[in-house]
Amino acid sequence: MPLLNPKPFESDTRADWCPGCGDFGVLAALKDALQKSGRQPHEVVVVSGIGCSSNLPGYIRTYGFHGLHGRPVPVAVGIKNANPKLLVIATAGDGDEYGIGFNHVVHAARRNDDIKLIVMNNEIYGLTTGQLSPTSKLGQKTKTSPDGSIIYPLKPLPTILGAGGTFIARTFSGDPKHMSWVIQEAIKHRGFALVDAISPCVTWHNIYDEVKKLFYRLEDRGYKPDDENEAYKAMNAQDGIPIGIFYRREDKQSFQERLAEINGGRWAADNVKSLGSEIAQSLVQEML
Amino acid sequence: MPLLNPKPFESDTRADWCPGCGDFGVLAALKDALQKSGRQPHEVVVVSGIGCSSNLPGYIRTYGFHGLHGRPVPVAVGIKNANPKLLVIATAGDGDEYGIGFNHVVHAARRNDDIKLIVMNNEIYGLTTGQLSPTSKLGQKTKTSPDGSIIYPLKPLPTILGAGGTFIARTFSGDPKHMSWVIQEAIKHRGFALVDAISPCVTWHNIYDEVKKLFYRLEDRGYKPDDENEAYKAMNAQDGIPIGIFYRREDKQSFQERLAEINGGRWAADNVKSLGSEIAQSLVQEML
Amino acid sequence: MSEKDSDAEITLRLGAAAGDGIQSAGEMIMKVLSRSGMHVTTYNGNQSLIRGGHVWFHVHASTKKIYSLGYGIDFLIPLTQLSYDQHFEKLNQGGAVIYDPVAVKIHDLDPKVMQISVPLADIALKYDKRPIMKNTVALGSLCAAIGVDINVLSKAIQDQFGRKEPAVAENNIKAAMDGYEMVKKQTRPLKNIQYNYSVRRPAMTADYALALGAVAAGCRFYAAYPMSPASPIVHWMASHAKKLGITVFLGEDEISVMNATIGASYAGARAMCATSGGGFALMQEAIGEAAMTETPVVVVDVMRAGPSTGLPTKTSQGDLNMMLGISQDDFPRVILAPRNPEESFYTAPRAFNLAERYQVPVIILLDFAIGDGGYSTVDNLNFAFEIDRGKLLSTPPPAYTNGYWFKRFAITDDNISPRSIPGTPDMMFVAKTDEHDEWGHDLSDVLAGLKEYLPIRRRMHEKRMKKLEEIKKEMKLPEIYGPSGADISIITWGSSSNAVREALHELHKKGVSVNSFEFSDIYPMQEDEVRKILSTAGIMVDVEVNYSAQFAKLLKREAGVEINNFFLKYDGEPIYPEEVEKHILATRKEVHAIA
């Protein structure tokens, strides 16, 4: 089927985020990137958790799974392992992915599962009305840190680099073209891609102005994302908020490529059938 | 009370690990380090998960908590936050701490909780009779990877460095003095300390000879653990198995130091009492 | 006004979109009434989104003690057309709708409801570029309509905006005053209530009351991962941490929260944590850990409508089954379901005493309707309760120590072992989730299955389970309202009791022979006593907020009491007394038809 609809990923449900919420930018960029990927909507699955950001699958025209807080990654991994022909994208919040569900991210990264994770990072728990998130800053006042946060924020990017991530990027919903480009590259990547999407929450923690002032594009500075040690430094840079692709390597097989060597490409979603009686008998023989 | 007993941390229960198990070395080193710390046994709590390694609290004379698989860190954190006068040490396996419970490690590291975590890393699930662990090598044959592992192993040290860890070390139960020294330093550290203790499983995955051949001491090479970028490189070194302290900084407050600024040092374990009636009334007034 | 008319009583409802400030407006009018001597009960009809949609705030107030949301709506203040459309049908005769004709078209209104038109937006625009103060104007108008002193509102506004720059409060007060004057010109007060301005009554949600009760009972360690409708507890704890010296641990997930709570309790603190169903599901493995290590903990589940994510801002009593089956195999637990904020306050110290006395996990079940969504008057709080730490020792009895190890899990006559905390000399022990003997030594490895040790395993398992027999004796029997020997008996539990109690009142006025049995202590159940008490019941009608009548099933399972008539609500909304009333009237008809 050719893409007849000029905006094939446009949904008919209005997003009910607060006016001005950064997530609108992420949604637009994702739709744009998907269209440019040439994929059909029904070949794409968008998986999310619980949070403002995680409402996204309801607002895009693809298959969707709006699951549990913190668990989009394992659902996405399950889908991909059952049918790797699908393009599987997880979209969720910083609470979902850097808090309760971060271990899944770490392990998907080290396995190099071929899924794309877009974290709408607003440094706050939006949907639960503004509590401290793992990326909230020291001193940040929230409902759970009324005296200012005393917890050092998590640095998800160097953490995932250390864990073996093969595509690690940051982008900003205030720079929609950049965001679409980063997502397109993530889609093209061989394996797990982490896209940290700065997506300000205008209601509980509006950092638009701050980010606009401080962000710069790595590619504008001639940065090349091919050296792990340089990537580590760039991620920890103190001179502003770098966005762009920090690290990328295409020489590592995805987990699904390796899996195919074992299951012989007989993927579970296409393979719901009984056993031939010869094989069945041989299995019984083993137990004898 | 002075330490009358020359071996105050010696228990009367025999460890029932397999003869030759690396965990014996860890136990001995820990007892030695504790004795050198000058602590009284009853001021120390050793917290563990579930696994061969996690049986350790039963074999040492301190308070102990032998909890759930993967959860020693949050239990330890709870203990420390209730009574920071206690020395709280978590001892567990690679399955516990790099697998199911790794997210707790990441977050304790970034908070800089003042607990010491010793991971008995044997690259296998020992107690469950030899399945793949997060640190198992590519190609490693185990009960769950009979055709050889296809999963890239996790690199816990650079991951925790990226997450903001302030003391990160590796040691080897084949080098008992080194191990005792590393644990002593961890105990002295201000905040969270991760000690990756290579502790071979002689039954399911005996890497003693391999490690003995490949390990070298960072301090022997004049390595200084004060630079994060150098630490990152050293952790990823391919020229053998470095042991020693990779990274250490003492300029970051522990979480408990910061907490004291809020709770005023009124720690929960010493503070089980009712409210004065004046305060009580003022709290009611707020609701009026 | 309807049959339920009474000048001592009032129900009102504000409606708008999320982000319009309807919750704070509602809280202000609640305060106005509370500070005028009235008892209040409220409900927050909100949605799982931050701006837009439709949210409302309902207040029921009375000069006498009340529990439920009352009957219908006397005063409706719809700031949006949707708010009018959604709620006008519930307006009581004799009531009024206060509205801005620019925003709201009145239609299909009962002619006995008064229409009070006020240019809310226009007035608001006098004081700000955007008409955000229109709800303040509406509050002023409302004060005129219900005849309450406008100065009480001014003071409430002052309190609300006191921390902002002075102009904010000033302008809001002016806007309120304009609204007040405008309505005063149109009509005399529609309510003729004797407000008593010398009596000010505190109102709390159960979440707040429970937090207060916990701290008052010595809890200084609180752990949480935010989850509606339990979040107000952590908000209260965090905002009082500095003042009261509370250690608030914000875990990375509910698993860490529960384990840290256990760690803190093991270390000697009174430790508590709270969540809602989904978070509780994640805590279950660790609750088994607490029971096995005999570490006291108090865990709060503020229930919301499920299953799964469900309706996060709506109410339910659907988590009882989960509490009866927490994690693997048998272990003791206590389940308490306070019926309202006041009882929640007193439940906290009881829960801690039970937890420490019996060294078991104690679960407190609240729900959205009273926990986050509903304030209620809580006065005459008594903070002088006993803190009973049970068998917590600081020096070991000789028979229980060998000089360093402590016989922590000793078999005793009452099945409760003396306990020590780390830091205490000569009382060391290892708390183990593996089965263990009296000294805490493993029974799962070299001793597992050996014939000499099977009786020890059995005895340790029995020791834990038999605590339930002792705890039972402390469990309260149902509270009975209405005449004994009534034809119809309502069986209910937890927050559902509130609507039932108020419906009873009306049913009695109508001459219906009905009484009620309200359960607040759920498990363990004194099955024989409960059976005996319920043998006096008439035709039993079970009222609860879930699909499968979970409490009725527990009654059947424990006490063998069988109920065949149910009023079950599971659309996420709280029970209103008129619904109970209707169901009971229908039941009476049926019964008469059969008889």
Place this chain on the structure above:
Amino acid sequence: MSEKDSDAEITLRLGAAAGDGIQSAGEMIMKVLSRSGMHVTTYNGNQSLIRGGHVWFHVHASTKKIYSLGYGIDFLIPLTQLSYDQHFEKLNQGGAVIYDPVAVKIHDLDPKVMQISVPLADIALKYDKRPIMKNTVALGSLCAAIGVDINVLSKAIQDQFGRKEPAVAENNIKAAMDGYEMVKKQTRPLKNIQYNYSVRRPAMTADYALALGAVAAGCRFYAAYPMSPASPIVHWMASHAKKLGITVFLGEDEISVMNATIGASYAGARAMCATSGGGFALMQEAIGEAAMTETPVVVVDVMRAGPSTGLPTKTSQGDLNMMLGISQDDFPRVILAPRNPEESFYTAPRAFNLAERYQVPVIILLDFAIGDGGYSTVDNLNFAFEIDRGKLLSTPPPAYTNGYWFKRFAITDDNISPRSIPGTPDMMFVAKTDEHDEWGHDLSDVLAGLKEYLPIRRRMHEKRMKKLEEIKKEMKLPEIYGPSGADISIITWGSSSNAVREALHELHKKGVSVNSFEFSDIYPMQEDEVRKILSTAGIMVDVEVNYSAQFAKLLKREAGVEINNFFLKYDGEPIYPEEVEKHILATRKEVHAIA
């Protein structure tokens, strides 16, 4: 031999320390018997440690079909003194103990038990520097004592060590032969069984049988995090992944395992995962997710003795309550408890068909006794079962699509909606854990609480819950053994049935009027039919392996059936038929005393 003497039947037990190879020795002798036409049932008495301690392997074999572990021990082979001390009291008269006098001192032995002394270690040392082959020598000795062809053992040894260098098998065979000859010289065979070497019977644990059944039913996605006693399932799946094309996902924890299983099923696979109680506790939130999104899943819980970590290598039926209360609020689930390996094989395809037909989570409860710890003969497996994927469509009915979106959660007469999987054009939908309408649109945000949408919420909740009514019709009623109208009726479920069934046989020989009702389909329960069936029961005796009689409580809760007599075992050991027999005999006495 005891009253239970029969030449067609044999029980034997090997005992040693962990790491001595007792499990593989046990499996070899089991194979020897299986390949000699015998039916077998075994039990693995192991401990939660890797070397040392005490472990044993019990085999019951018979020329006819058997289920339980039989009566006492005919042949004991204690390789350590502890093994003798632990087990000698269970030796049957006419039986024998085969031992090495260097390792074991015989004491207090019934004179009617024969002592067969063999220098096991000395012989073993002939073939290796360390006496590791002493268990092989013992097996050879045993073959002589029970009169089975030693060549069958040689073949089994060959199979066992075939992958190692040839000398290993050769030396073991020689060692076995030496043992055989040594005993043959001492005594004629103590058993006079007609072995039938032309019949070879496969034996499996329930873990393996279930894995086999699942794959045969089309399951090619299996997820796991290792946990005893469920690990054999993942071992089987992993070792057959290449051959059969199975995707094995080794998750980082049980939460990822359950969520990945749901993801795979959502994507169209038949997906399964398994764990034990503690891991299941962590899966609960996601099981609610499966139910809410109506994604079919099959989840296996192989129960072990708890609570908490408990006794990881010991058995229990203590997780039923957990299954009845999985995570928050009400949702449908199916609980099946196959009684033995054979039934487990057939339960897998049934579970998948139920899961896909009703789009619900199906729980299979196994336990250590049959799951990991016990092999049993499974012959005549029939692989020709129907794969029913329910309403899984690949093209949308016109009324169910708008060209791209699919009405995935349509209300239908049978409450089951047609389903699609990603990749299918014109059938897109979003699976939501928030409450949703027929198209999968959120009811939790802008529509939450609106009066038009309350009925939709109710209807969606009812749609899910009412599936239980349909499922009920497919639930099997208890299987009845023994005469109808018996004085005493044993009520039992799952693996406890095995000991009960064999005890019944003996009780009937003793003239006791007793029958049994074995439940394998647990929930939902056809309460009316069950009540009717049990109304024919005599004095009911509940037999299960947990402290609180969880199944009896379910019976009471669902069917109102009340049981007052219990045989409950909770020391971690499986039930032996003689224990049931003893309890029933005592019950009969009581009954007679009363009557």
